Amino acid sequence: MPKRPTSADVATLAGVSRTTVSFVLNERVDVKIPNDTRRRVMDAARELGYHPHASARHLAGGRSQVIALVMRQSPEQIAGDALLADTLRGLASAARTGGFRVLVEPLAQEGPGQGYASLLQAQHADGLVISGPRVDDESLLDLIRAGFPIVLQGSLPGVDVTSVDVDNAAGARGAVEHLIALGHRRIACITNAPVVYTAAHARLSGYRAALESAGLEARPELIEEAAFDAQSGHAAMARLLARTTFDAAFVASDVVALGAIGALREAGLRVPADVSIVGFDDIPLAAYFDPALTTVRLPAFELGQAAGRALLERIAETAMSHRTLLPTELIVRGSTARRPV
8 A cells, every 4th residue: 555645755845844834734824934935835745645634634723623424325315324323323422532523424326436535635524434335436445545544334345444344244144044944935135225335245145145055046037226215125126026926035224125015015915924024224113114024133333333433543543454343133023924835
């Protein structure tokens, strides 16, 4: 990984002190700096690609420290995220221990990278927690390689970056194994999001692994993608019903499952008498679905808290990159039943 330039590097190249670099780059209007000196500092910073660290600028300007939670979804999708409140509570509890505030930044799928890159490069935040990373996000990879303080709430395989996640593949595999143990053999899958999102890919991999272990084939006609919300789950289930038959489905998000169950009912099918359903997340409403939803419990508060602690360590440069995996738990309720003989 290339070494991130420092203010000392800028000072050396410009032939000035680090204090002068700080005054110029933090735009201290109360300090008189000659125009030619200011120009040399700016030119050196531009040549090196140096951006002053947010905490230093906060100290210079007397502002509070900020970390940002960047969610790789549109504002509309975030509004339907039933686990966001718990995640934010966990993140904020960790942030407060270091005197930080939390900024939430939505980032729609069609604009990868640029929005949160500017948060760091313009010193609006000291560090970022990226929720729901995508494998096609080159701008994120650039920030990681440049050494900016970043923690993923999720994962990017093969990338050396601190991450906090649940074992999505294992959780999904356990959900599908539950359906297999109930005698189901034609098991559909609706993903929680497009598979460029690493969590969606991992949950689909867990579904396939469970089928393969049981000697069953993961048929392409039994798999559909959704996009975070109930409407996309309804549409995905309708597409499945239009082309094939099945007696169970793993829906990799409780919110998506709500829409999928609606489509089943519109088709005259009963849950679980005709089709068993397992979700993922265990949102607060899952226990109050009709029927109550069997699902994989995700520890949202603990994920947010662990991500916040890891980011404070990255900002303070007291820890190297590491990966934290938190456990999931299968919660069996009324939406699954033994397949009729």
